[in-house]
Amino acid sequence: MFKKTSIAAVIAATTSMALVLGGCAAPGADKTAAPAKPDYGKMSPQALAEHLVFESGSYDLQQPTQEGTTGRHRLVQDETMKICSEAAMKGGQIDAKTSERINKLAAATVKYPEGGIKLGDWKKGRDLAWSGFGFRTAHNPDDHGKGAPGANCYNCHQLATDRTGGSLGPSLTGYGKLRGNSPEMLKYTYDVIYNPHVYFACANMPRLGANGVLTQQQIADVMAYLFDPASPVNK
Numbered sequence: 718m719f720k721k722t723s724i725a726a727v728i729a730a731t732t733s734m735a736l737v738l739g740g741c742a743a744p745g746a747d748k749t750a751a752p753a754k755p756d757y758g759k760m761s762p763q764a765l766a767e768h769l770v771f772e773s774g775s776y777d778l779q780q781p782t783q784e785g786t787t788g789r790h791r792l793v794q795d796e797t798m799k800i801c802s803e804a805a806m807k808g809g810q811i812d813a814k815t816s817e818r819i820n821k822l823a824a825a826t827v828k829y830p831e832g833g834i835k836l837g838d839w840k841k842g843r844d845l846a847w848s849g850f851g852f853r854t855a856h857n858p859d860d861h862g863k864g865a866p867g868a869n870c871y872n873c874h875q876l877a878t879d880r881t882g883g884s885l886g887p888s889l890t891g892y893g894k895l896r897g898n899s900p901e902m903l904k905y906t907y908d909v910i911y912n913p914h915v916y917f918a919c920a921n922m923p924r925l926g927a928n929g930v931l932t933q934q935q936i937a938d939v940m941a942y943l944f945d946p947a948s949p950v951n952k
Contacts, residue, residue, distance in 0.1 A: 762806060780854050783861050784929060788854065797822050801919035809919075816918040823914035826927040827907075834903045835937060842942030843949070845935055846870040847880065852930070866930055868910075868939050873922070876942070877949035886922065893944035894951040906943065910936050 757765055770776055770792055778789035794802065797819055804811045811819075848867025853859045859866070870876060873886035896902050908915045911926030925931045931939070942948050 777855065781858075782854055783852055783859065783866075797914060797919075804919060811918055819914050819918040820916065823912040823924075823927070824908075826924070827911045827915065828926070828933070829907070830933045830937070834900075834907050834940075836898075836903075836941040836944055837934060837937030837939075839938070839941035839945040839948040841935075842938035842940065843877075845931070845939050846876055846942050865935070868925060868931055868935070869923070870939065878952065879949050889943060890950060892950055893946065893948070898944050903940070903944075906940055907936060910939060 755768060760768065771778065771789070776788060776792075778787060778792075780788040782788065782791060800815060800819060801811075804815070845865075845868040847870070849869045849872060850864055851859050851861065851866025870889075871880070871882040873883045875882040875884065875888040875890055877890060905916075909917075909922070910931070912924045913920040913922040914924065923930065926933070926936055943950055945951070
């Protein structure tokens with residue numbers, strides 16, 4: 718889970734930055750050639766946000782990404798994100814019908830391994846869980862040829878007593894010891910890592926499998942870190 722920031726504050730800050738970056742016209746410039754400035758006060762929050770991101774020049778939309786697209790592509794919301802953004806602007810409340818719709822959209826994205834869900838190597842899973850490497854672009858891009866992206870679990874979860882993790886999400890210490898490793902529990906855990914919206918509509922947890930951050934094998938390794946009795950998580 719992540720801390721929430723006021724949408725109004727974000728828009729105000731972004732607007733100020735856009736105005737600074739925009740600069741002023743030089744004396745004597747041909748004013749008729751300059752594009753008309755939008756009236757920010759008459760824009761809806763959504764229209765203002767889209768203008769500042771996609772039209773103001775405040776973000777490099779052409780910067781390449783590791784997944785082979787551009788910065789613009791990363792900023793385009795899918796259906797689930799649009800629904801959750803609208804809900805956030807209304808105070809974060811989601812009715813039962815909308816929640817069920819999001820659950821179904823998420824479930825449709827989950828792809829299971831051939832041969833069923835199995836645990837991988839908990840030592841590799843530990844390295845993944847405690848790594849935040851991957852997918853940065855702009856001035857300091859991550860080179861995935863030098864290392865695989867991490868799962869970044871530690872930023873939000875306490876995982877094992879030998880290290881200190883985050884507290885934004887629930888503690889996962891003793892995960893396998895407390896829950897067991899039934900087929901139902903393995904499926905639940907796989908689903909949550911792959912796309913948490915399957916169970917938690919508009920969750921703040923990343924969709925690590927659905928967005929291609931982790932492969933099926935990497936998810937199996939992270940799950941082994943959570944379930945294997947030999948893992949520090951279960952000591």
